[in-house]
Amino acid sequence: MTAIEEVATFVPAARTPIGDLTGPGGLGPTDVRVFQRYFGLREVARDPDGGLTHLLRAAADGLTGLRGREDRIRYLIHARTVESAQPYPVCAVEEVRDGLGLDGAMAFTVTQHACASGLLAVDLAGRLLAQDGDPAARALVLSGEKAFTADVRTIPETSAMGEASAAALVRLDGRTDRVLSYATRTEGRFHLGRRLPERLAEQFRAEYFDRLAGVVRAAVRRAGLRLADLAVILPHNVNRHSWIRLCQVLPFPVDRVLLTNVPLLGHCFCADPFLNYRTAVEAGQLRRGDRYLMASVGLGATFSAMVLQH
Template sequence: MTALEAVSAYLPPERVPIDSLAGELGLTDTQVRMFRRYYGLAEVLREPTGTITDLMLNAAAKLSELRGRESQVRYVVQARTLQAIAPYPEDPLHDVVRALGLRHARAFAVTQHACASGLLAVEMAGRLLAEDGEPGALALVFVGEKAFTPSARMIPGTALMGEGCAAVLVGTGRRDRLLSYASATHGEFNAGLSLTAQMSLEFQQRYPDALAEVILAAVARAGITVADLDVVLPHNVNRVSWVRVARNVGIPVERLFLDNMPVTGHCFCADSFLNYVAARELGRLRPGDRYLMAAVGLGSTFAAAVFEH
C-alpha cells in the first residue's frame, strides 16, 4: 500500500509582507486589503538568492530518513505547476539527482495537474513501486517551485504565490498510508489564467462544488465519512474559499489546518505537504488519525487524498 515514509519541509528565511508586493504585482490598496482581511493572507515566502535546485536540495537535506537508503530509491519525481521552471538548457531535477547520488533512479516531472500534481505524483509513485514489487524500494517526490516570472507570483483575485518546498519519501509500508485518491479535470477551463471574464466567473461559481465533489469521492473510497476526518490539510489559496467548501461538505472549520496560510502564501504543489509537517510538529496529527489533503490546479484539476497517520 502506498505510504508516506517521511516528509520534510524547507521554508525560506525571507517572509515578504503582501503590502510590499503591491507595486510588483500591480495591486491597488483595495486589493491588498482584500487579500489581507478577507482572504487571510499576510506574508509570502521568498528564497531571495536561491534557485529551484537550491529549494529541492534544502528540502532533501532535512529528509533524514533518506540518508543511507539512497540505493533503495527507484524513482525521483518533481511534481510542479509550471512547465518551464528554469532557462534552457538548465535541468534542475537532474542536477538534484546527481547531487544526491541518485543517478541510478528514473527521474521525471509531472505537470499535467498543475498545483494538484503533488497528489498525483505521490499516488503514481505508489503505483509504480507496487507494480515493480521490489521490497523496500522507494520514490522521492519534490513539490514546490520558484515564483520566477511575474505571472507565476499571483493568481489574480485568488492567491499570492510563495516559494516553500517539500521532499516526500514514498514507500509501500504502513506509515501514513494512502487510503484513497480522487481527481477530476474540468477541461473547459483549460485556459487557466487566460480565461475570458465570463469563463473565469463560471469557474469561480463551480469551484466550491467541484472541490467538494472530489473530497466526498476520496472520503467514500476510503470507506469513511467526512465526520471521520480528524484534520484537513488544504492547499493555501485563501481562507474564505476553504471555509465555504468545508461548510458545504460538513467538515467543521476547526478541523481545517490554516496555520500556514497567512505566512507562506500558496506554494504551488507543496502546500498540503508543508501543512503536514507543521501539523505533525504541533501535535495536530496523532497515530490513527485520518487526514485529507486537497488541491486544485488551474486548467483545471481538482484532487483529494485520504491518509491514515
C-alpha cells in the same frame, strides 16, 4: 498500499508582505485590502538568494530516511505547477538527482495538474513502485517552485505565491501515512487557467466549491469513511476565505482545516499539503491512526483529494 514514509520541508527565513506585491501584473489596492482582511494572507515566503535546485535540495536534505539509502530511490519526481522553464540543458530535478547521488533514479517532472500535481505525483509514485514490485524501492516526490515572474507571484482575486518546498519519501507499502484513497477530476474547458475569458472564469468561480467538495466526498467515500472521521484537512494555502466557504458546502468544521500557514507562507505551489502535514505533526494535530485528507486545486482545472492514515 502506497505509503508516505517521511516528509521533510524547507521554509526559507525571508518574507515579503502582501502589500509589496503590487504593480504591473501584480495586486491592486483592492486586492491587497481584501487579501489581508478576509483571505488571511499577510506575507509570503521568499528564498531570494537561492535558485530552484537549492529550494528542492534543501527539503530533500531534511529526510533522515534518505541518507545511506540513496540506491533505493527508483523515481525522483518534481511535482510542479508551472512547466519547467530553464535554459537547456539546465534541469533542476536532474541537478538534485546528481547532487543527492540518486544514481539509480529516473528523474522527471509532472505538471499536468498544476498545483494539484503534488497529489498526482504521490499517486503516480505508488503506481510505478507497485508495477516494479520491489518492497525496498522508494520514490522521492519533491514540490516547491520559484515565484520568479509576475504571472506566478499572484493568482488574481485568489492568492499570493510563496517559496517553500517539501520532499516526500514514498514506498510501496508501509505502516506510516498509508494512502487510503485518491480522487481527482479535471475540467478541461478551464485549461486556459488564469487567462480564462470572463464567461468561463465566471463558470469556474461558480463551480469551484461544488467540484472541490465533490472530490473531497469521493475520496472520503472511497476510503470507506465519513467526513466526520477525518481528524484534519491539510489544504492548499490559497486563502482562508475559500476554505470557510468550502466547509459550509461540505459541511466540515473549519477549525479542523489547518490554515495556520496561510498568513505565514502563502500558497507554495504544489507543496502546501506537505508543508501543512509537517505543521500538523509538529503541533500534535495528527495522532497515530488518525485519518486525514490532503486537498488541492490546480488551475486548468484539476480538483484533487487524497485520504491517508497516519
